[in-house]
Amino acid sequence: MNRLSLSQAFIYLLRRDLTLAVRNRAEFANPLLFFILVITLFPLAVGAVPELLARIAPGIIWVAALLAAMLSLDSIFRSDFDDGSLEQLLMSAHPMPVLVLAKVAAHWLVTGIPLLLVSPLLAEMLGMPQAAQGILLLTILIGTPILSLVGSIGVALTVGLPKGGIILSLLVLPLYVPVLIFASGAIEGAAGGLDVSAQIYMLLAFLFLSISLSPLATAAALRMSMS
Amino acid sequence: MSEPVLLQIENLACIRDDTVLFEHLNLSLAEGQMLLVEGSNGSGKTSLLRILTGLKMADEGNVYWRGKAIDQLAGEYYEQVGYVGHHDGIKRGLTCLENLRLVQAMGKPTELDLDTVLDRVNLYRYGDTLVASLSAGQKRRLALARLIVTESLLWILDEPFTSLDKKSMGYFESLFAQHLQQQGIIVMTSHHDISMLGCDLQRLNLST
Numbered sequence: 001m002n003r004l005s006l007s008q009a010f011i012y013l014l015r016r017d018l019t020l021a022v023r024n025r026a027e028f029a030n031p032l033l034f035f036i037l038v039i040t041l042f043p044l045a046v047g048a049v050p051e052l053l054a055r056i057a058p059g060i061i062w063v064a065a066l067l068a069a070m071l072s073l074d075s076i077f078r079s080d081f082d083d084g085s086l087e088q089l090l091m092s093a094h095p096m097p098v099l100v101l102a103k104v105a106a107h108w109l110v111t112g113i114p115l116l117l118v119s120p121l122l123a124e125m126l127g128m129p130q131a132a133q134g135i136l137l138l139t140i141l142i143g144t145p146i147l148s149l150v151g152s153i154g155v156a157l158t159v160g161l162p163k164g165g166i167i168l169s170l171l172v173l174p175l176y177v178p179v180l181i182f183a184s185g186a187i188e189g190a191a192g193g194l195d196v197s198a199q200i201y202m203l204l205a206f207l208f209l210s211i212s213l214s215p216l217a218t219a220a221a222l223r224m225s226m227s
Numbered sequence: 228m229s230e231p232v233l234l235q236i237e238n239l240a241c242i243r244d245d246t247v248l249f250e251h252l253n254l255s256l257a258e259g260q261m262l263l264v265e266g267s268n269g270s271g272k273t274s275l276l277r278i279l280t281g282l283k284m285a286d287e288g289n290v291y292w293r294g295k296a297i298d299q300l301a302g303e304y305y306e307q308v309g310y311v312g313h314h315d316g317i318k319r320g321l322t323c324l325e326n327l328r329l330v331q332a333m334g335k336p337t338e339l340d341l342d343t344v345l346d347r348v349n350l351y352r353y354g355d356t357l358v359a360s361l362s363a364g365q366k367r368r369l370a371l372a373r374l375i376v377t378e379s380l381l382w383i384l385d386e387p388f389t390s391l392d393k394k395s396m397g398y399f400e401s402l403f404a405q406h407l408q409q410q411g412i413i414v415m416t417s418h419h420d421i422s423m424l425g426c427d428l429q430r431l432n433l434s435t
Contacts, residue, residue, distance in 0.1 A: 012332035020320045023357075084314025087282055088373075091310055092333040093302045099333075227283045 009094045010102045017106030020079075027075055028110040031068040035115055038064040039122045050127045057126035058136070058187035065115050065140060066176050069147040070169060072111040076103055076152050077159045077222070086159075090226060097215035100222070104145075104152045104215070112144030132191035135200075139183035142203045149210035150175045156221035179206060230257035233293055233412055234279075234381060240287035241274045248274055249433050250287065258410035261403075261426050263417065266433035272416040273313065275433065276385050279414055280310050292381075306334065309379035311387055315370035319359040323350055323369055326358060327376055334377045341376070347402075348372045349395070363390040371399055374406075382406060384415040 021027045042060050043053055080086040080103075089099055119140055123133050154172035158164030186199035232255040240250035248271030256262055264272045277283035279290055281297050281304065290297045297304045310316075317326045327341045345351045348368040350361075358366060367390045374382055382403070388396050396419065403413055407426045 009332045012329055016318070016321065016325070016329055019325070020318060023320045079318075082314075083318065084312055084316035085318060087280075087310065087312055087314070088316040088330075089333065090282060091280060091305045091308060093306045094333065095302065223282075 006094050006098055009092070010098055013089075013099055013102040014106050017103055018109060021106070021110040027072070028114055031072040031111045032114040032118065034071055035064050035068040036118060036122065038067065039126070043126070054127040054129065054191070057123060057128040058132070058184040058191070060126065061119060061122060061128075061136065062139070062143075062180050062184045062187075065119075065144065066147065066173075066180055068115060069111060069144065069151060069176075070172065072107070073148075073151040073155050073168065073172070074165065076107045076148075076155050078155075081159045086222065087226065090222060096219035096222065100152065100156075100215040100218045101211075104148050104218075107152070108145045108148040112140075112148060115144060116140045128187075129191045131193065132187050135190035135196055136187050138200060139186050139203060142200070142207050143179050143183045146179050146203070146206050146210045147176060149207075149214040152218045153214055153221055156218045156225060158225075159222070160225040179203065182206075230259060230410070232257050234414075235291040235294075236279075236288070237291065238288035239275075239278065239285050239290070241271050241278065241283075242286045243271070243274065252288065252431075254429065254431065256412050256414070256429070258412065259407050259427055260429060261407055261413040261415065262429045262431060263415055264431050264433065265416070270433040272433055273385055276310075276312070276383050276414065276416060279383055280308060281305075307380045308383060309374040309377050309381070310383045311370050311373065312385045315366050316373070317358050317366060317369055320357065322355050322357055323361075324354045326369060327372060330373050330376045334379070339376060339378075344372050344375050347375060349398070364392055364395060367391055368395055371402075375402075380411050382411065382413045382415075384413065384417075386416055386418065388417055388419045 039060055042056075046052060046056070077086060080089065090096060092099060116137065119136060120133055123136050128136065151172050154168045154175075157171065158168045161167065182199045182202045186196040186203070189196040189199065234256040236252055236254050239252040241248040252275075254262070264275055266272050274283060278285045281290075281301075292300055292304050292307065321329070323345060324341055327344060331341070342351065342354060345354050348371060350365060350368055350372070353361060353365065358369065361369070367387075371387060387399065391399065404426060407413060
């Protein structure tokens with residue numbers, strides 16, 4: 001019997017979701033456009049005062065990143081739920097938490113990486129000090145996977161509900177707050193020339209905690225939702 | 228000599244919104260047997276099938292596969308189960324071959340050539356065609372092709388003939404008969420008369 005290994009199943013599922021995202025470009029274009037639009041609208045709303053913009057830039061970028069992630073969360077499981085693929089995944093011979101991790105990894109690659117790529121340009125536009133821009137990239141690199149991992153639990157709990165969007169926001173947003181506080185705090189600290197390793201270590205701790213616990217919680221929540 | 232029992236349902240009950248759909252349900256299926264679940268709309272046919280897949284929890288009772296509760300078996304059970312539900316469970320944004328490759332990756336794969344499988348369900352020409360451009364009947368045939376790919380022993384089928392034309396229905400009836408001859412088991416709901424399969428058939432009417 002030519003039995004595929006778990007790692008191969010992981011790669012197949014990851015590749016499947018990336019292929020689907022490439023064929024349906026709106027999936028990653030929408031959160032990215034939202035992210036860019038929100039950030040570019042801020043100078044128009046608060047006034048083009050360079051000092052003010054530079055000071056609030058970490059908060060603007062991270063709130064926009066958080067909302068952009070929220071906007072795209074539903075896509076992790078929604079289409080699989082609607083077309084019955086989720087049932088088939090739950091009936092896979094492989095452990096569901098590993099398959100969940102593949103789906104969340106695909107979601108992050110499709111929605112998190114584009115934010116990472118455009119954020120230096122937006123940071124420059126807002127006049128963020130050079131010293132803080134490296135930390136901004138680092139926080140987005142560490143923080144956005146946390147948003148996808150934690151968000152997947154909320155999506156799994158609400159995927160079977162007809163209007164789960166509001167409940168999803170209420171469930172997930174409070175869990176995003178620590179990431180928002182430590183990430184924007186790290187950027188502000190770096191802009192002020194402070195040592196921000198404590199905030200970065202906290203974000204890394206959140207990331208490892210999310211990687212280890214969120215797939216288990218998401219898989220359990222999916223079984224509950226499907227039942 | 229009688230065939231060994233593979234699937235056993237013991238004292239099963241399902242309650243939806245305070246309404247008892249079924250209770251004290253006991254039955255067993257051996258190799259080569261088929262269970263046809265009948266009943267009016269809302270009588271709990273799909274719920275029973277979903278309990279057998281492990282996707283839905285029974286309110287009471289247990290389902291056993293080779294003597295072990297299915298919730299204890301998990302992946303070991305799913306290697307033996309092929310399920311085609313109300314939804315086809317295939318991705319519109321992928322081609323027919325890409326969909327079947329994923330089936331191979333997710334379950335118990337076989338040495339089968341996927342082009343041959345597509346040929347068997349009369350979709351050979353559509354291997355590289357996106358599922359989105361297939362008709363409802365063609366999508367159903369692709370969903371049923373999953374059963375061939377995984378070579379699972381227990382087929383759980385919820386209205387498998389939906390959207391199929393007469394020729395396709397005839398083909399899948401013979402495929403089901405072949406599966407039963409090869410000691411497989413089928414649990415199915417269908418409004419289509421399947422008595423012509425001439426198999427070892429049990430009927431369960433949930434309306435009564």
